[in-house]
Structures are given as structure tokens and as C-alpha cells.
Amino acid sequence: MSLRIGDIAPDFTQDSTEGPIHFHAWLGQHWGVLFSHPKDFTPVCTTELGVTAKLNAAFAQRDVKVLAVSVDSVDSHHRWVGDIAETQGQAVNFPILGDPDRKVADLYGMIHPNANDTLTVRSVFFIDPNKKIRALITYPASTGRNFDEILRVIDSLQLTDTHRVATPANWQFGQDVIIAPALTDPAELKEKFPQGFKTLKPYLRLVSQPK
Numbered sequence: 001m002s003l004r005i006g007d008i009a010p011d012f013t014q015d016s017t018e019g020p021i022h023f024h025a026w027l028g029q030h031w032g033v034l035f036s037h038p039k040d041f042t043p044v045c046t047t048e049l050g051v052t053a054k055l056n057a058a059f060a061q062r063d064v065k066v067l068a069v070s071v072d073s074v075d076s077h078h079r080w081v082g083d084i085a086e087t088q089g090q091a092v093n094f095p096i097l098g099d100p101d102r103k104v105a106d107l108y109g110m111i112h113p114n115a116n117d118t119l120t121v122r123s124v125f126f127i128d129p130n131k132k133i134r135a136l137i138t139y140p141a142s143t144g145r146n147f148d149e150i151l152r153v154i155d156s157l158q159l160t161d162t163h164r165v166a167t168p169a170n171w172q173f174g175q176d177v178i179i180a181p182a183l184t185d186p187a188e189l190k191e192k193f194p195q196g197f198k199t200l201k202p203y204l205r206l207v208s209q210p211k
């Protein structure tokens, strides 16, 4: 059965460009983003890994560890990262798992046989410090992912974990958010949002983003 939001991210041990990774221990108490690449030495993946490397500080600022996986060997990854640095102007600064036995790809359902029997699709698993899968994104091999969107999802997850709010369509960090519909007690509303809020409908109340 495929993995769903709320499931515990399966643990594994697998070799990577930075040595063996025991996944849960490697995550520790941090957030994680595990994302798959169909194959080494392919153009879209090359751009994706370059962009992720450039955003590594933005992920770290959010306490997120990033981990890529591709079904080729670690030796192949080592040869490929040279191309990525050369063409993308940025060295890869996070581990890439080797997965020639497809252990991780199978564990996470990253191969969709009706798309391709051997290559993974572009999966992204957002994992919280309790090792719970909090969001999933899946794209076909031909569509490169938007890594600003991945950061935006992290921002939403972390904000809504600490405040009783939800984030509206196209929300960007710093913009108004929605008060959780379940929060109706007037005293609690006043205590949580002393600055006041705008009621467009009883179920649609906007408030400035909590700090």
C-alpha cells in the first residue's frame, strides 16, 4: 500500500555520496525532505540538484535536512556531481543516496510502473521531527519541480504546527493567514489574535501572520 500523509516515514540504511545513511538516525530531531530522481546524467535532474544545492542554506534555516535518491550507484553519483557543479555553478552540498537495488525507491513507492518500470517518478516526502510524513508531491520525470514551492510548504507546515491557522491559496511567508475554523471561542480568539481579524464569512477569517 502506498505511503500517505500521517504515516511514519520508513526507515532504511543505504549508502550515499556522504557515506552510509541510517535514515531515522540521520534525520535526528530535524525536518527532512527526501526527493527522488529518475536517473543520473539526465538534464532535468541535473538542474534540480543544482537548484536544491543553491537553496541548501534556506532549508537549513528552516531546520530541514535534504536527501536525494537516484536508482544509480554511488560511484555513478560521484561522477555526476562534477557535471552538476560545472553546469549549474554550484557544488552539491547534501547527500545523494545510491539505490541500485531500488530498496528506497520500493520502500517509498517511487517507481510507478505505468509511467516507467525502472525509473522513479519525481517524488518529494516532507518529514517532520517525529518522522511522520506531512506532505507528498509527485511529478512525472519530464517536469522539474519548483523548489521554492517546497520551501513554501515547509513554511506552511511549521507555521500551522505552532499556531491555530491555515495558509490560503498561493500564500507566501509574511502574508495574511486563515484562522482555524474550529477556533470559535471568543475569549480564545481575543487571546490568540489580540490585533483583531477580518471576518469575510463565519468560516473565512483572515489575520496577519503570527510571528
Ligand code: BEZ
Pocket: 038, 039, 042, 043, 044, 045, 046, 119, 141, 142
Ligand atoms: C531528466 O531528468 O531530464 C529526465 C529523466 C528521465 C526521463 C526524462 C527526463
